[in-house]
Amino acid sequence: MGLLQFSASQAARLQHVPFHYGIALLLALTYGLYRMVLPKKKHNLPVFKLRDNNVLAVLTEAYQKYPTSPFMLELPGMEMAVLPPADVDTIRGLPESVVSIKKHHYDVFLGEYTYMGTKSDEFDSAMRNVLTRNTPAVLESFTEEVEYAISNTIGPCQDWTPVSARKAMCRVASLMSGRAFVGLSLSREPDWVEANVNYTADVSKAWMILKMIPQPVRFFVAPFLPQVRSLKRQRKNNEAKLAPLLEKKQGSSPALAYEEKPVGGNLLDWFISQYKTTPTVQELGRDQLLATFASIYNLSNALTYIVFDLAATPEEDVEEMRKELMEVLGEDGVIDKNSLAKLKKLDSFAKESQRLCPPSLVNIPRIVTSPEGLKTSTGDVLPTGTRMTIMSHFINHDPKVYPDPETFDPFRFSRLREVPGNETKYQHASTGLDNINFGHGIWACPGRFFASAQIKVVLAHLLMNYDVKLRKGTGKPGQIHYGLAILPDAQAEIMFRSRK
Template structure:
């Protein structure tokens, strides 16, 4: 725990921008060289030239989106972000846009520009496709099989990391949950024996923060000179050094497993093994396999921790909701022989509703569905997307729009449960009420993205989040210290918001009745 706390404290400035740069998060800080002029309305044009608009965006970026959304809700508009113009699309066009092929709107190119992947040694399209394939074909399909292990690991790790707590005990929520998520995820990613290794935890937790720091450091340089900056930015040097340490840890493990496979030994049922068995098909070396494992941790551990922390902050000031959830979890477990099976987790529908409502009121990033326009295209309503532009949609404004969700300013734990049950009016008129599940992606709720490139790991993440929350709520009472009654405010940076990683929560073991 001390080591995780030290990592978090050491990289506090990096944590402040974690929601901006994470691989499954969509940012606004991208340089664009537009090869075609757009005639779409420009928000902030009255401010002056592009440089003046850029400076205004730095301090009031959210206001630009809000103004554009209010003025052009049903139309596309432009705004000038940190380094250029981009196009913000209305939600009614998203169904059409999501069907455009990758050679017209390109997610890989958007990520490459956004994350400076060509300068950080991460530009490897085959490795990206490999990771998505393993998640979709192996991890997601194995959920029913691996869920008992996830459940057992969640229970064990929570007991270890939160502790006995016979009296009220104060814990820093983010760093505690970060270690829990890293260990529980690691049990499936790399195996139960290694997931508690301090070397593994340090690399899986720290690598993302080092990556964020490197990208942030490069963004301080102009695009023209970033190739030169990569030799001088200390965060870049640190990233490469830490990556080498992580590879030095992982590659002998991979080599040892290959020897065991040749000897005909029984092999672990985990993500690393699935990767090893499919590496030849994708022509990946052991070094590239190690990098794929790092990227898996980077995509999963911090994003899941941010989500769980947001939900815990929402619940700790709502004891009535906690009690309802505890009753639901207890009832569902009783009907499933006390086992948190995949079916049992599905039946925890109030918990699912709370998770989705927390996402709605804490959307993290204001924007979603960023794509780079590789080829110009004109949409059905006449909207023209020139090549060289970044496109996106104002997700956070959509999920807080009263035309989409009633009373959006209120946290309603039952909102999505009632929509699934048909006991409240669905303004979206979905024919399939299950569209309101936590894992479902629609043009009206894009927390996990939208279309064929929606987050492939969201099913695993949903199971893990439910298991962790259910176990915490069953085993511990929770409250804020010093009589705090208001939810901890999120921290904001640019167009992103994330839970304050310094805040604490009090835990006390629930006394079991005979």
């Protein structure tokens, strides 16, 4: 009888299940039976299913068989079409009405609780236009905060001291991004820092549970999950913290605008400037949470990889970067927009770290929204509603693009920039058919210049103030593949010593 078999003992156990959970379970079972008889979207692509919880092995097998054509990948709670690199050109300029990144983000990142993928024109405008134009102000907030952030996470290490790299870099990312977003003193409040560090973790935990539950049933189940309740509390707490800031800005007289104040907090002003009327604290809270999720999660991971790579880099290459810093910055060591562009070796180091340790095995995720579907470069048509992405892992490891691709070569990209005509190419924040780690096209990551600047400010500070090495008897910490996501080893410790 299988699914319909139900014993008296099982019925007795259900008496102890809370009523609302019972209703949710019944809805899930009903919807599950409905899905069993519901016709699936039609496609003619080969299907590869997850085995032994090893997504990379399945992707490798699929790519070896179909290197230039799409295939379907089935994961728990998710099915998607994985397109070959040639289709980067196919989708790079397509609007939301054909393929939607917002719809993907809303579904994957629990938009009903996190705002991801929701309509937020003011946020989009601030990130894509105002933030990019105001790099000097952002850089100033980073350089003002980096010493405080690192000294309060790594601290003075008179002798070799083990440091949890992931934990330290989470706090560094939160402090530095917070300084740019909301300014002092809120950005340094322990409760604010801790909440922002935990926020992205709660999103990930909630998604791992909810992705296993059919979409129509989530509405009934989600409110009872501790992780979802935590996200709701975070929204309320953020709004309560931001309310006094908004009130102060609204009540400021023109004369106060010229008073000397601590550097930072510009992003909140830029958000406000994009509204036609005075924004509510709920709207600003949404914008701040969107910025937090977009920055802290990926930034903290990227900074952790930077620390891992720095610890494993030969001393002569480390000294090359220190030499570049001294030549470009001089004794004061202050980074501004002009000097940042001259730090080509640091930029190359950051780009190489991202090449081997990107956020995901795939990128440029979309959901097909056109009623006619999407025609790929091979002529295959993906029906509307199909989740799709691009195979980025094999771009990053393509020996035709990157000689000796498995080797970390810190100056791979700075050497390429020495070739006449390449002076402005191969930069950390640039995108292209050979590099989609920040996306590509009209929906490339709008905060990539913000992220790149922060990474290089942190790297420069570490180089000039610390010696860094691996723990004795250990190799460079590895990656953890969590589904399609690539995560740094959160348990790994790196040795730090203050430079005399």
